[in-house]
Amino acid sequence: MEITPVNIRESRSRSRSRSRTRNSTANSRSTSSTRRPSLGSKKSLSSSSINKITIIPTQIDNERSIPSVQVFLDNTLPTEFFKQDILALTKTLKISKWHKKQLNIQNLIINRISGALTNSIYKIEYHDSAQNLYLPALLLRVYGRNVDELIDRDNELQILVKLSQKRIGPRLLGIFTNGRFEQFLDGFTTLNKSQIRDEIISQMLGRRMKDLHYKIELDAKDYEKLPTCWYLIEKWLKIIENEYLPGYVQAKIDPKTIFFMNFQDYKSLIFKYKDWLFDKYDELEFSLNYKFCHNDTQYGNLLLHESFKPEDIIVNQGDSDEVNIKSTSNKKDSNLVVIDFEYSGPNFPAFDIVNHFSEWMADYHDPIKSYYINEEKYPTKLQQLNLIKSYIEYDFQYPSSNLKTNKKPQEILNDTSSASRLIQSEIEKLYNECIYWRPSVQIFWSLWGLIQNGPIKSTTEIENGTMEQGIDSTYNITTALDSIHLEDIKDLPVIEDGEAITSSDDDFDYIKYSNQKIALILGDLIQFRLFDKEYINVLDRDLIKYLNTDLFEI
Structure with missing residues (x-):
């Protein structure tokens, strides 16, 4: 199952020679918020639709498994929709301490943290002082763009499972198509x-x-x-x-x-x-x-x-x-x-x-x-x-x-x-x-940098605005059995403009x-x-x- 964007197209023209850093997080390896796309009217995933998606457990050992779901989380959405999707995913993946609570996006706190490579990393917290509800922090990892040729995610998952068996590193809590939730290591x-x-x-x-x-x-x-x-x-x-x-x-x-x-x-x-x-x-x-x-x-x-x-x-x-x-x-x-x-x-x-x-x-x-x-x-x-x-x-x-x-x-x-x-x-x-x-180290990272940069397009392509494909306003979730059109779901809030939490495109050369x-x-x-x-x-x-x-x- 995958989520694919449809309908409205937005084109942007710029050279790819200056793109995302190895860090891909705020205040690290040079970040910028000046390239947020003009989103217009966008819809996000909804809890009502995402809960219909089948969860596939990834087995760690005889006693433990990690819930996995084929859903794409768009971290270029405006903040309200991004928060909504995060909460929907915590429920779908049955994240401990989170999924059984009735949560309000206004109490959800999202902070970009430094230290990542080709990912966007967020610390997710929930503070509701009125109800004295403070949930354990989560680490949300959203995979970056231009990395399909750099990272074998299936192999990475196998390694993470092996590390989990040895109790090494943060615990894996849930996996989705382009990222995962992990234990947040407080105090580190x-x-x-x-x-x-x-x-x-x-x-x-x-x-x-x-x-x-x-x-x-x-x-x-x-x-x-x-x-x-x-x-x-x-x-x-x-x-x-x-x-x-x-x-x-x-x-x-x-x-x-x-x-x-x-x-x-x-x-x-x-x-x-x-x-x-x-x-x-x-x-x-x-x-x-x-x-x-x-x-x-x-x-x-x-x-x-x-x-x-x-x-x-x-x-x-x-x-x-x-x-x-x-x-x-x-x-x-x-x-x-x-x-x-x-x-x-x-x-x-x-x-x-x-x-x-x-x-x-x-x-x-x-x-x-x-x-x-x-x-x-x-x-x-x-x-x-x-x-x-x-x-x-x-x-x-x-x-x-x-x-x-x-x-x-x-x-x-x-x-x-x-x-x-x-x-x-x-x-x-x-x-x-x-x-x-x-x-060997320098060869490895020099080639990595060229691929992370992405193909260099011709001047003609740039001038014609065909350098990058914009994002769509609605999404289709498709499985082998059915297709759920989120644009048909009623009562979803739509905003004309808002703050976008971007995937950290920046000016790293x-x-x-x-x-x-x-x-x-x-x-x-x-x-x-x-x-x-x-x-x-x-x-x-x-x-x-x-x-x-x-x-x-x-």
């Missing part, structure tokens, strides 16, 4: 670009990553495919080549302005790097390195409880052969929560860790250059080792990977006179792996963001001796971004 707020640089919080994150990597089992089929990041990289390369490049050419955009070279040369370079990277591991046991990875450990996906105090977990001032840092305990680690598993799957832990390091360079709240990647903000060697040391020492696993080294694992065991030296060797190995995998990521890729590959900067236009060479590629001798 998203980290910011400054907090992730805190050495105590960074150590906590190292341990939380280790828990995720080693305590969530992979299925047998997960070992039969490429690492998640490379599976998606290859998929997205095909989409850009087959669907996007023709539009670039038609719009008279030279791909060199994005990739610093022809796309085919760039594609060849990516696969050259892939072969170089994969060759650093035992070919026959390559997939044994896979762990369950989040694959998007940016600070907006990290929540910290407001009661957390760093001094509560500082043990002493420890040291190792390379660094002298504080030692902390894991007794408060539950105060740090990782959310949003849209891109998660089997991958190398080094990808997760260096993805997080790469996010240190971004400031998605910058009012002018939210797309900009500041390479000077990349963590220092000491800051990287601070997290990596915490990761390795916690629930120590040997070997952490089968990265090829100058010595075989047994030789390392024989040569290490103490446990601390063995741990140090694993720290150095993972540090090197993070550098090797760093271009995905093209520039991707170009910044590609500048980082080339900087690493030049230093890896996989690419010669002489192939880049002289005027563009100063745009290449270079990060430290010094390695440990292992």
